[in-house]
Amino acid sequence: MAESDQERTEQPTEKRLSEAREKGQIARSKELATALVLIGSAVALMLVGGELATAIALVMKTSFSLDRAEVFDPHLMLHGIGSMLLILVKPMAWIMVIILIAGLIGNTLLGGVAFSWQAAAPKFNRLSPLSGFKRMFGIQAVVELAKGIAKVLVIALAVWWIFKAKFGTMMNLSMQTLPGSIDNALHLLQWLFFLMTLSLLLIAAIDVPFQRWNHVKQLKMTKQEIKDEHKNTEGNPEIKGRIRRLQMEMTNRRMMADVPQADVVITNPTHYSVALKYDSEQAGAPIVVAKGADVIAFKIREIAQHYEIPVLESPAVTRSLYHTTKVGAQIPDGLFVAVAQILAYVFQLEQFNKGQASRPRKPSTNLPIPDELQY
Structure with missing residues (x-):
């Protein structure tokens, strides 16, 4: 078999993607999920x-405002905690809901x-030390290491830029009075x-296209796999061709059995x-009980002659009816007049x-x- 047929150069088919x-093998970006969860957390803190x-200040105030009865009564203490x-x-609850929505998105x-029982099932091959070493030193591990370093650098640059921009504001906090400060x-x-979490979108913007490309790369197929899938899905072309031939033969046999019931056979000739x-x-209106070209046309004429059915030459009408x-x-409807003249002749000939x-x-x-029925 050709070497090119074994190389995974073909894009995955819809069937391959569906399988x-x-x-559970779909494109996912952990960086996008992490970024949106952290951004959701920041938005939740800004809103709530x-x-x-x-609420925390009230809890602290209540916790440190105990009288003598509450200190020595366990029931009152439990009530206060509740x-x-x-x-x-x-x-x-509002913060958790916002974070949950961000995580789902x-x-x-x-x-x-997508949920897959196959993905949830335990995979014992992952317990293999050899597989573990391959994952540790494979291309995916190198990519993950690069992403980790990039995240550290991006967040460090974002923190440096933010602190540089807001340094004066932070220093002024020491000059303010409580509780405004x-x-x-x-x-x-x-x-x-919030601004630091936004910096993670840069990593996500790089990771999302990479995960899509990597997902398609993992599912690429060889030319032979494409051929095999086509055979399994559509059926073997040779078998399909034989089935079509058998169907055509059965149809022709039924059609030939109806020829003796015809009133006339018209030919090209x-x-x-x-x-x-x-x-x-x-x-x-008259009904077409059989039609054919070449060998089948000759067989129709032969059956008609055997059963003494009139055979007339009318090339234009025959072509029009055939097509x-x-x-x-x-x-x-456009052939009523022409066919009526032929049938009139046939019935007069019978008389x-x-x-x-x-x-x-x-x-x-x-x-x-009519012009639209001429062939």
Whole structure:
């Protein structure tokens, strides 16, 4: 087999991607998830931080404001602890909800939502020391190391830039009085934390395209795999061709069995044959009971002659019927006049053969056919 057929140079098919997704093998970016979780945490502190600080201050004040009865009564102490926890529940719940939403978005933004039992199943091959060494010193490990170093550098540069920009403001905090200085310090810390977390988006912006590329690279296929998948999905071309031939043969046999019921067979005269039947009791349009080209056309004429069915040459009408009708369907409206003249001749010829009428004149070979039905 050619060496090029064994190289993974082909893009993964939809089936390959779908199977990988079922196994839990999808593109994920830990850097994007981490960045959004930290940004969500910073946003949560900015939105609910004031309420949380107030709740903590109230808890601290309540904790250090105990009278003698509360100190010596365990029940009152437990009640006080419960009350203090209730004070913290609301702001903490809001913070947790915001972080949870950020975590869900961060983990599903790339790759979407997917759950796989196969991915959740234990993989004992990961316990192999050899596999562990391969992961430690593989390309993926080098990439992770590079990302770790990049994160440290980016965050360090972000912290340096922020502290340089806000150094004067931080120094002025020592000149302010309580409790305003504490509020300003908390507000400053919130913004410093938010700006530092934004710096992680730079790492995520690099990691997301890399994870997409790496995911596709891992799923690339060889040309032989593409061929095998096509065979398994669509079926072997040789078997499909044989099935089509068998179906065509069965259809032709059924069609040939209907030829003896026809009233007339019109021909091209050599390439096409069309067998027509008209049921006067149903008062409908004539029906095509059989049609064919070349060998099948000759077989239709042969059966018609055997059963003494009239065979007429009308090249234009035959071509039009062959190309515009299906077996078992009525003829198009535009061919009513032409076919009616042919059937009229056939029925008059039948009467002549019975001695009940004079010999009819054959219809013209240039019967009226609309332009859109001419072939």
